[in-house]
Amino acid sequence: MSDVVRWALLGAGRHPELRIAPAVNAAKNAVLRGVWSQDPARGAAFAERHGAELAYRSLAEALDDRDVDAVFISTPNALHAEHAIAAARAGKHIIVEKPMAVSADEARAIVRAARENGRHLGVGYHMRHHSVLREAARIVTAGEIGDVVYTTAAFVLHSFVPSTIPNSPWKSDARMMGGGGALMGMGVHVMDTLRFLVGREVTRVAALSDGQSSERPLDRLSQICLEFEGGAQAHMMCSGRFPFSRNDAVIYGSRGRVIAYDSVDMNAGHGHLEVTTPNEHGGISARTVRAAVPDHFVAEVEAFGAAIAGGSPFHADGIDGLRAVEITSAAIASLWEGRRVAVERSEP
Secondary structure: OOEEEEEEOOOOOOOHHHHHHHHHHOOOOOOEEEOOOOOOOHHHHHHHHHOOOOEEOHHHHHHHHHOOOEEEEEHHHHHHHHHHHHHHOOOOOOEEOOOOOOOHHHHHHHHHHHHHHHOEEEEHHHHHHOOOHHHHHHHHHHHOOOOEEEEEEEEOOOOOOOOOOOOOOOOHHHHHHOOOOOHHHHHHHHHHHHHHHOOOEEEEEEEEEEEOOOOOOOOOOOEEEEEEHHHHHEEEEEEOOOOOOOEEEEEEOOOEEEEEEEOOOOOOOOEEEEEEOOOOOOOOEEEEEEOOOOOOHHHHHHHHHHOOOOOOOOOOOOHHHHHHHHHHHHHOOOHHHOOEEEEOOOOO
16 A cells, blocks of 8 residues: 555545545545445535545445545444444544544444454544644653643634534434533543543543433533542533633643643644743743644544554554543443542453
């Protein structure tokens, strides 16, 4: 295989329309081979708009295409496991949108299928590829602010998507979503980002939402407190109910602070860091770090292609996806049961 990855998109909804297809077309090591949608007419129109060579008539046709190296799965959450396992068995490398699956059992099955078939597996946590957040993680890992004590982040989706591209109906279906609304749509991103920034595993969670009931099982605003190995704590919030959110991440250490401004979001091209530490004179030293901020969806596609070609490991991989599912499962249990819940970690 050449260094150029030939992609098939599974799913032709709003997210691949606005983010994934444009990213594949902009990536220097990718080409959009084809797209499959459960609605053939929608798939054909999508393929024409984005310059895909083919609009597949079935999932089997897409997975049987020998000119496809990798698939990007953006189908409903509850179908991720079925489609990812089928793709691995067909010999395709895989990025699966978050959440990787709707249960830990399904997530483990995906990881096993990729391993057994020698395929690369990634999860669509695009914030892992945001240069500002990556620099924040590097500063924390280097020990510049000491031991992490507390961190907080918010993600309120306020991109004002054109009304001509509405949310798919399945996003109002609790079963297809996997039991969470804002939590599955945005919260899983924040969970993964906090885990990435702190560099430790989550051990327990306590969650609160604007309503979990049999009549309205999907949250529209959720808050979650997380405990990490080693004692660090975190608070996160996710919603889509209000505009003008400060989608920042703040990491407090034993000897300093890092603020990642305006970086926990879908939109590319913005964000910067402020790093505050004591100085040698007993005062405060603060500096602004302005890393280049390319489109992190393009960076995600290019990084996966580089991993396939034998470069550095991909962020985030299947184990990262599994850990996020385990955390999400504990958070949903906490919402329904009204108590702090331990995160049960397992290996594939």
